[in-house]
Amino acid sequence: MPELVKVKINGQEFEAAKGTLLIEAARQNGIEIPAFCYYEGFSLQAACRMCLVEVEGTPKLQVGCTLPVDVNRDGSPMVVHTESETVKKARKGTLEMLLTNHPLDCPVCDKGGECELQDMVFRYGAGESRYTERKVHTPEKQWSPVVFFDAPRCILCYRCVRACNEGMGVGALGIGNRGVIAEIIPNKHDHLECDECGACIDICPVGALTSGSYRYQTRPWEMNHVGTICTHCGDGCRTTLGVRDGEIMRGNNRDRSGINGEFLCVKGRYAFDFVNHPDRLQSPMLRTGETFEPISWAQAFDTIAKKLAEVKARGGKFGIIGSNHTTNEENFFLQKFARQGLGTNNIDHHRTGDLSTLFDALSGKSNALATVEDLYNAKAVLVVGADLSQQHPLLANQIRANFRHHAAHIYAVTAGPVREDDQATASVRVQKGGELAGVESLRDKLKGDGDLIIVFGDAVQGDALRKLVAFGDSLGIPVKYIGLVDYSNSRGAFDMGLIPRDGGLSREQMLAASDLDALWVIGANPLKSATLASSQAFVVVNEMFMTETARRADLILPAASAYEKNGTVTNVTGEVQKLKQAIKVMGTKTDLEILGSIAKEMGLNLGIWLPDKMLEEIRKTVHGYDVPLPILSTGGAVATQPLNGRVAALPGAIASAGDTLFTSGTLSRYSKTLNSVMEAPGALYAGKDH
């Protein structure tokens, strides 16, 4: 326990841990000391001079963001005034100076209405300026498809520099020139080569850094803000979508509401834009020869119900391939539909990590799965066979933050250089298949750590995975695991039973079965990299776009994306979170509604197809999913623990799709922003050695 000392702020006495920064001690007690450059979690700057406070016994005003709370030499408490006349006058003076070269173009600035400079000027009343000289002006610059910089608006708080360098581990921003013409500069002379995450834009207190997709589109107060979960990778970042007139204007997470705090990568911030791509399917389509004709939903349901009933009646062979993106409720309903409704176990999805072996290997252990928060608190983290900054940006961010704040020991056993190398106690380069030998070489170092989280990719599966867990057991320290899976609900698809257990056919086996009678693909694109052996199979595809698989369909149903539905998803670390519908795209239906409608049409009694009803059933039925609803519905994340027992081996292949930071399966093909970023000049940032 840190020593508590008394501190008197604005006449009230508080207790604070000795050494706490005064600005934090004040905040903890509901007193705001204003600051531009101070940002919790990042290094101290003491540059903006807004947090100046009066400390009795000290002649000069003191900087609140760097002043540690302590008792005075005589043992009496520090006496601080944060809003005295002297302090207010100083802040007003500083603001007046800040505005001397500020363009004051608030009426057209993106930040207007949510600008920290505006707020401060309102508060301290520096609205009228004595500055009558010519302002320094430089033209606005575009640094990347998503990052614009307007230097005159910049107040040089260096938040962006730190967010990029310390936060993202990229370090693409710096400072050029000095004095009044000092400005933020990008790493490649006139443009950025970086993660394009946009953290610099969000963290900017003013409108100096603006987003290529959002700028000059709307005012902040015209939007509704919908907190939901990003549909791309498996990390489960909460993204707060700004919605105006049924259109998503931006994504950010400034309210730090999720497991990711403010963190988002390029996908979470920008890649919602596939929802209104012109190629979006907005009507059911029936194959007529080589082309498709739009039909009504009623007609589509009728056709599908009849066909499925017919195949079921004659004991035909079904194949059901579910999705890594659809909700738990949809997936649960889908497996009920398959097992109870159609009487088949031929149900699978694209499995991107060997969860069945992991759970089996961990059988008998409790609390062996790490959460996103655990990654931030662990004493040591071992990354095996994965490039987290490319595929799991949030997990990579947690590890960086852990190193920065707690000096955690980081280890990387990977095929190529990874960003974790920058902080790593040891990095080992291995050929694919050599991961275990690489891990073994770190044994002595790892044994000395207090606890450990092992994060591993699809390279470690089957026997290798069992050996990895055995290795963890042999270290003699608490070890937790994260088995990486690709997409927003990969883990949920597994947990909900989109797996070929009890003798069902795997995805590969379905596609290879020449006697398959009906194939239903819900939000997946298996035919991108495989062919369907059966020529007679009736193929139904729920999709947003005309994918390779949709092209083979007999009937295509236009599906809603994750941003257009309610429900829950389970992230890579097994944490369940709630999706909230942000928009509605005309002509589409959620997969749950589609499944429910067809079940009804077939006369199947599979329960009420409302997300909440289905979640109730999941909580009762699925092991580990009896999650507290109040946490879920208030936007929290609940960690689920899988069945603590043996898990049978499953047939079929396991392989990550190998997406990069800028790809996301089918979705990224229809994201204008992701495509523009990939086409941007210069090589994309991949790491220091590239």
Add this chain to the structure above:
Amino acid sequence: MAKKLYNEPSPLETLVVSKRFRLENSESLDTYLANDGYKAFLKAREMTPEQIIEEVKTSALRGRGGAGFPTGLKWSFVPRSSPKPKYIVVNADESEPGTCKDRLLIEYDPHQLIEGILIAALAMDSHKGYIYIRGEYRYLIEHMNRALDEAYKRGYLGKNVAGTGFEFDLYTHSGAGAYECGEETALLDSLEGKRGIPRMKPPFPAVAGAWACPTLLNNVETFSAVPAIIRDGGAAFAALGTPKNGGTRLLCISGHVNKPGVYEVPLGYPMMKFIDEIAGGIPGGKKLKAVIPGGSSCPVLRADECDLAMDYDTIAKAGSMLGSGGMVVMDETTDMVKVALRIMRFYAHESCGWCIPCREGTTWLRKILQRFDDGGGRTGDVGLLGDISKNMLGRTFCALGDAAAMPTISIVEKFAADFEKRLAKQESGLVGINA
């Protein structure tokens, strides 16, 4: 033929650190050795670090870079027993306008500087040092490098300094033209290859300086005074000056005097005597108007405030600073508006831009002064200049903001008449308005 110096010496000087300046080949190691060179180092080698530091404390030597911090005290702050390497860093980033003494010490007597560094190294148990020389002193870097080469070749640097078995390596490092890098922590950042901006203190460089290791950082003149202190004893050095203001120092006098130059006088030397007798008085029999006593960042003294002894404490009592010893003398014809403008052009150009009050304030002041000088002055300007300066004073990250604010405040307060005269001229149409 006598050696040509930058300025003729004065018989009234007390020569300690500049005593070899006049010798032929004064920069060579042979001349140095023939004139007391390395006696002090060999003596210090026989002393304990505590004894060395005690001697420096006794000498009442105060930092010659500007702040005047007691040198012995600073030396005692360095944790000598730290397992980390300890560094000696020499601040030769002499950039304060009006100051031009360190260049002479490097040019005329570089081995005295090296010996001073070596003695400090003995006291700190340090084995590596850097001389950070301002980029504009390109020729001095070459000069210093030649001296280092000579010292290495003759065994006064390297593995076995002067045959004593003490090991020390010394390097020069070039600044890149930033005044800010004369601030010790900005200098350290620059030395480490980073952008030269000041660091947060604490920790102070003594504890975590270069590469986060304990670092002793002093001015060229401070180190140059050390050999004499060790050789002749701290008490003898202290006795030259006044209490708490030991020894002599090099004063650089420029402006309206007949014999501008660098002169060595004891601390506490009367300012008027210095101007009139050593520097030869004001040309043309004009009257004194103002004096900047120690470099452009010091508050300006009116003529009637100048009858004082030049030591740190007396000048501080008069509301200014002895600073870096860069004295600028201004006669009665001087237009203080132009002086304020000239000073502020410097600070606006040199502000590193790190913190708001200095970055924006210096440029704002410069623009007002420029407009005023161009004939666009307004009645409220004098008050505004003072107000902006006071909004900077004490609120900036480092002392650069204060350095810009202090002279401005003193000029607008003491010489408001100069501004009013300009306004009156403007009104009578003598000056065109060019805002």
